[in-house]
Amino acid sequence: MKRRVLIPLTIALLLLAFKVPSLGQERSSIKVKNSEVVTNVVVIDIVQNGKTYELQCNAGGYLCQPLKNGTYTMVELPENFGMYVCRNVEIYSNDALDPEKTERLGEYCLVEK
Numbered sequence: 001m002k003r004r005v006l007i008p009l010t011i012a013l014l015l016l017a018f019k020v021p022s023l024g025q026e027r028s029s030i031k032v033k034n035s036e037v038v039t040n041v042v043v044i045d046i047v048q049n050g051k052t053y054e055l056q057c058n059a060g061g062y063l064c065q066p067l068k069n070g071t072y073t074m075v076e077l078p079e080n081f082g083m084y085v086c087r088n089v090e091i092y093s094n095d096a097l098d099p100e101k102t103e104r105l106g107e108y109c110l111v112e113k
Helices: 002-022
Strands: 026-038 041-048 051-058 070-076 088-093 104-112
Touching: 070 104
Parallel strands: none
Antiparallel strands: 026 041, 026 070, 041 051, 051 104, 070 088, 088 104
């Protein structure tokens, strides 16, 4: 009996956990100026609303890759969401027709310069 209740409950909680970060997200357009890997850290220089920032993540990690120069959509995740202990953001391509169905390109720490 317990197993019958726990499995659907677990599935429901997992689905909720994947859906919650989409609430209250702030989307903005960014421009990637440069990407490089420095001592196993991917460092991406970006410009958002005329201000420069860095995106950082652990090279070889899940959803961590250098980005080509160009324009992307950045989504700031709510506090305490994401892989890193920092201001977490997700990056999406601007090329997709439907932004809600766009594949996530990466997850990074947003660092002010």
